[in-house]
């Protein structure tokens with residue numbers, strides 16, 4: 001089965017690039033997973049939960065201890081009051097939250113508006129739902145959507161506006177004015193907003209602004225997040241969404257037949273993580289920001305034109321100043337040229353729209369500092 005406008009289910013460039021990294025011994029900055037464990041309290045809590053017998057199916061909406069912790073987290077960081085019993089749903093990662101939401105809330109032919117480039121699952125899930133995918137470009141070098149293009153894309157046919165902030169793959173953060181415009185357009189056209197905020201704690205400049213905190217947004221917003229990126233537990237697949245009760249109920253109706261439930265012993269462990277002191281959360285942002293700066297300055301020194309990331313795991317580098325116009329070709333050659341792997345941004349763009357992203361490469365900096373230092377040293381070969 002092929003999905004999306006150009007077959008979202010074909011073997012991805014990510015698999016190809018990771019295989020290339022393995023076979024060539026190159027440093028893999030293609031895939032966005034951390035190479036270090038997260039907080040020991042969280043890991044220890046999972047071990048303890050297994051010992052304590054939390055090994056059977058948890059409740060369908062998630063264990064109360066985690067739903068309470070998610071609710072307390074929304075209050076503590078954003079001043080949002082969320083009913084832990086009616087407005088929270090624990091999911092198998094943000095991915096299942098996205099899938100269940102889109103499948104539950106769209107009918108065949110409904111339009112789903114996303115920014116472009118977009119996280120690759122979006123296109124595939126919209127395709128699975130039989131909905132129509134409409135995109136608004138985020139162009140280099142700033143990777144911000146144009147307000148008029150947002151106004152043109154969001155119409156009465158729009159059922160969902162799916163945004164991702166901070167943004168993967170570009171590292172951009174949407175300013176408050178853009179979020180406000182999105183809420184305004186959603187209200188005008190009676191669309192729902194789905195906001196993927198998995199990088200909410202990994203912002204480098206200003207505090208994160210959840211869409212749900214904006215005036216008028218709450219009643220039409222489904223907020224999705226995940227423990228993976230915050231606690232370096234991407235393999236645990238504990239995610240969640242918060243939304244008004246009626247919306248949660250329709251999403252649960254789909255979710256029960258996707259995974260039903262997952263990760264029983266990890267749920268209380270993530271509850272421990274969400275209650276860690278503020279210093280943990282400011283610490284992970286500061287550490288990741290330093291890693292960003294290290295890789296970005298190395299890429300700049302190597303001759304790329306780099307757009308500074310404002311959050312998340314990834315930075316975009318333009319290979320055109322180095323004389324490479326085709327990032328796909330360049331990424332295939334890069335392990336041989338410099339012993340490093342990146343991913344072409346075209347992998348996050350639909351076929352017909354790839355031309356203007358042609359020379360752009362995404363690199364992950366969620367790696368140990370020593371790994372990034374070695375990558376930077378190797379990339380120096382491009383400048384010679």
Ligand SMILES: *Cc1c(COP(=O)(O)O)cnc(C)c1O
Pocket residue numbers: 092093094095096119164168196198225226227228234237238239
């Ligand atoms: C990593 C990522 C996800 C997936 O999160 P999981 O919790 O692993 O399912 C979703 N959206 C974005 C933008 C991501 O980067």
